[in-house]
Each structure stands twice: as C-alpha cells, then as structure tokens.
Amino acid sequence: xxxxxxxxxxxxxxxxxxxxxxxxxxxxxxxxxxxxxxxxxxxxxxxxxxxxxxxxxxxxxxxxxxxxxxxxxxxxxxxxxxxxxxxxxxxxxxxxxxxxxxxxxxxxxxxxxxxxxxxxxxxxxxxxxxxxxxxxxxxxxxxxxxxxxxxxxxxxxxxxxxxxxxxxxxxxxxxxxxxxxxxxxxxxxxxxxxxxxxxxxxxxxxxxxxxxxxxxxxxxxxxxxxxxxxxxxxxxxxxxxxxxxxxxxxxxxxxxxxxxxxxxxxxxxxxxxxxxxxxxxxxxxxxxxxxxxxxxxxxxxxxxxxxxxxxxxxxxxxxxxxxxxxxxxxxxxxxxxxxxxxxxxxxxxxxxxxxxxxxxxxxxxxxxx
Numbered sequence: 001x002x003x004x005x006x007x008x009x010x011x012x013x014x015x016x017x018x019x020x021x022x023x024x025x026x027x028x029x030x031x032x033x034x035x036x037x038x039x040x041x042x043x044x045x046x047x048x049x050x051x052x053x054x055x056x057x058x059x060x061x062x063x064x065x066x067x068x069x070x071x072x073x074x075x076x077x078x079x080x081x082x083x084x085x086x087x088x089x090x091x092x093x094x095x096x097x098x099x100x101x102x103x104x105x106x107x108x109x110x111x112x113x114x115x116x117x118x119x120x121x122x123x124x125x126x127x128x129x130x131x132x133x134x135x136x137x138x139x140x141x142x143x144x145x146x147x148x149x150x151x152x153x154x155x156x157x158x159x160x161x162x163x164x165x166x167x168x169x170x171x172x173x174x175x176x177x178x179x180x181x182x183x184x185x186x187x188x189x190x191x192x193x194x195x196x197x198x199x200x201x202x203x204x205x206x207x208x209x210x211x212x213x214x215x216x217x218x219x220x221x222x223x224x225x226x227x228x229x230x231x232x233x234x235x236x237x238x239x240x241x242x243x244x245x246x247x248x249x250x251x252x253x254x255x256x257x258x259x260x261x262x263x264x265x266x267x268x269x270x271x272x273x274x275x276x277x278x279x280x281x282x283x284x285x286x287x288x289x290x291x292x293x294x295x296x297x298x299x300x301x302x303x304x305x306x307x308x309x310x311x312x313x314x315x316x317x318x319x320x321x322x323x324x325x326x327x328x329x330x331x332x333x334x335x336x337x338x339x340x341x342x343x344x345x346x347x348x349x350x351x352x353x354x355x356x357x358x359x360x361x362x363x364x365x366x367x368x369x
Contacts, residue, residue: 022151024151026082035143039139042139043061047061047064071136075101099141111129114129178234181230199230213255214339215255215256216250216366217291218250220256220258221245221248221284228263235272237277242279242280243282244283248285248291249365252291255336258359259282259295262293262295265329274299278297278298280296281294282295289362290363292358292360296357332359344360
C-alpha cells in the first residue's frame, strides 16, 4: 500500500476554520477588503446623520475620516500581527480581545489627536472620547456579527460542497472499467493486478473519508499518480501524462481532490474520445507566495472559436463542456471561493483542439508539529 495515506488523518485546516463561530482570518485579503468597505460605509452613514444639509456630508466625512482612518489601519495591522494568537484562543475571548484592542487604539489615537489639533477647541474631552469609543465598539460589533453570520452560511455551503465532491468523484463507469481491467490481468499478470487493486482501494478510501479543507500537496500528487496508473492499464499507450513539478515545496497545502478531478475530466473528455489518444500536461510550480497548477489536454476539434474565461466568467467556458465536466469544475471553483476568497484565481481556456485549466492559490505552509 502507498505510505502517503496514513498521513491523511493529520491534515489541518488553515484558511477557513471549521468552527462556524471562528474569528475571521485578518490576514486574508478578502476579509480585509470587506472590513474596509463596511467600515467606511458606516462612517459615511454617520456623516450623513450628523449633517444638516447635503453640502455638509462631505465636510463631516472628512472630519470623521481624520480620526477613523488611522484607527482602522492600525487596527488591521495589529490584528494581522495577532492572528496566530487569535487562532489559539476561544471565540468569546477572541471577540473580547479584538474589541478591547480596537477600543484602546481609538482612545489612544483620540487622545493624541486632541493633544495635537484641538488644545484650544474647548470641546468636552471626555464626551468626545466616549463618543469615539462607542462608535468604534459599535463598528467592531457590526463587523464581527457580519463575519459570524457569513461563517454560518459558508460552513453549511462548504459542507454541501464536500458532499457533492464525494458523490461526484466515484463514477460507476470508472469502477466497472477498473474491475474489468483487473479481472483480465488476474491470470497473466497477478502482481500488476494486485497493485491496481491497492491503488483503487486507496482512491476510494480517500474519496469516502471526511475531507479536510487542506492537505499536503505531495498527498494530492500521489493520489493523482495512482489514478493515472489505473487509467493507463485501460488506455495503454494512448495515454501519456507529463508531470512538470517546478520548485513545488513539500510543506505546501492545497484543497483535497483538486488535481484528480481535473485529470479525470482531461481523460474522459479529452484523451478517450481521440482514436490516437494524447498527452496530458500537468504543471505545478511555486511563484513567490503563490502556487500555480495547470492541466492541459488535447480534445476533439470544435467548430467554435477560442473562448477564454476568468474566475468570474468561467461559466461561459463551461457551457461548451460535457455535462460531466460542469459538476467537477463547479465544485472546485466553489471550494476555492470558500477557502481562499479573492486570493485564489481560476481560469479556463479552450480552443479548437485543446483545453486548459489554470488555478492560482496562495502558498499555505503546513504547520510544524
């Protein structure tokens, strides 16, 4: 049996915590963008409520931004630095810690601003400090409530996506084809037939276990190579798979069953319909803080012109695919969005005689034990 699979039980979730009440990941770009948009929206609402006429809104907003912007940016910076510590504490303690940090920064920056710019303003210092602190706590509470509600929705969607992946991965014709291939080899090649059964058992064990958010990349590569070995027993010389692993770090984590469905689509909808077969090119490489995955295969020539799509427009390319492709690609796209938000990119490109999928993920390292 392949030794990589016992390690599956030690996999960890990094980008999105499985707990529906977990704090947001303040190091995630999508989370940061949402915080900035919602916070500035609330500041604009406050400026509108304080203004007596339309022409006063811009002035009020500038006054609020003079205090609000340094508080917001410094809070995001400190939360980014404190993220590892926040991951280790309970949700309730995390909420209290985040709120206390924001309130402390608000009072500190308010005090500095009052000392530098308003020594002669004659305003009630304690009233202004209390009002600023209350507004910051209110904004913090609204943001945490928003991310808590969002985590409830996403955790349910992620669970549904996992179930869809498990149902989609075990295709009856793959099972029947593999069993028939093994039966034909039992008498003439018993050793090779035993290896094929072991590979098939590993594949089904992986698909039937409760999937984790992220797994080591070498596990996914090993699983995919076992799948390729099974398909090569059936297709023979018609199937050629070229692996290009360029500086792929062993500690990188990727979503499970990400590469194998792409290979499965490349074989069933690209190589198998071609009488002469063809080659599937698989490229995995690291570029800075990103991991690039590209799977390209030949396909039967189409009359339609070249169609390209991005992460948002991938459905345009899916419309030309066999229905079997849609479920796998939709599951992959949905999981990337749930796990990495805007930090992951997904692109499909199809031409007259080729089909290419390219995925870009953030480079997430496996925690050291």
